[in-house]
Amino acid sequence: xxxxxxxxxxxxxxxxxxxxxxxxxxxxxxxxxxxxxxxxxxxxxxxxxxxxxxxxxxxxxxxxxxxxxxxxxxxxxxxxxxxxxxxxxxxxxxxxxxxxxxxxxxxxxxxxxxxxxxxxxxxxxxxxxxxx
Numbered sequence: 001x002x003x004x005x006x007x008x009x010x011x012x013x014x015x016x017x018x019x020x021x022x023x024x025x026x027x028x029x030x031x032x033x034x035x036x037x038x039x040x041x042x043x044x045x046x047x048x049x050x051x052x053x054x055x056x057x058x059x060x061x062x063x064x065x066x067x068x069x070x071x072x073x074x075x076x077x078x079x080x081x082x083x084x085x086x087x088x089x090x091x092x093x094x095x096x097x098x099x100x101x102x103x104x105x106x107x108x109x110x111x112x113x114x115x116x117x118x119x120x121x122x123x124x125x126x127x128x129x130x131x132x
Contacts, residue, residue: 011056014038014049018060019091026096028060033089044084050110051079054120057094058106062124065099072104072124079120085112102126 008016011030015038019029032038032053040046055074062072094108104126110118 008056010052014052016053016056025064026061026099028057028094029091030057030060030094031089031091034085034087039086042084044086045090047079047081050081050090050118051077051120053090053092054079054094054108054110054118055122057092058108058120058122059124061094061096061106062099062104062126065096065104066126069128070126071129072126075103075123075125077120077122079118081118082116083112085117088112090117099126 011017015032015035016030017032019031030053032049034045038045038049055077059072059074066072090110090112092108092110094106097105097107099105102125104124106122106124108120108122109116110120
């Protein structure tokens with residue numbers, strides 16, 4: 001299965017798009033253009049939007065390494081927020097750090113122009129779903 005075979009309704013909901021920049025395997029780039037509905041009551045992009053951007057971007061970086069029938073799921077994710085953003089484009093550059101048979105580690109940098117907005121690390125489980 002390819003990443004886009006089933007679409008990505010949640011990414012569509014928040015306006016997330018993926019760049020077609022010809023990234024190497026184990027890399028992805030996605031972005032959002034900040035909209036009013038992304039803002040928290042303080043007028044800056046909600047941390048959950050940034051978290052979602054990083055989690056989805058890292059998943060996309062991992063996805064091409066999966067064998068037929070394998071899926072991945074987030075086990076644990078950490079994010080450090082460095083700078084508030086209230087407008088413009090936020091770009092998430094994700095990269096695969098290491099991948100074993102059942103566990104993968106990834107990192108992502110979220111940027112607004114040249115400014116680091118957040119940095120995330122994530123551990124994913126790699127598995128074949130079982131029917132019950």
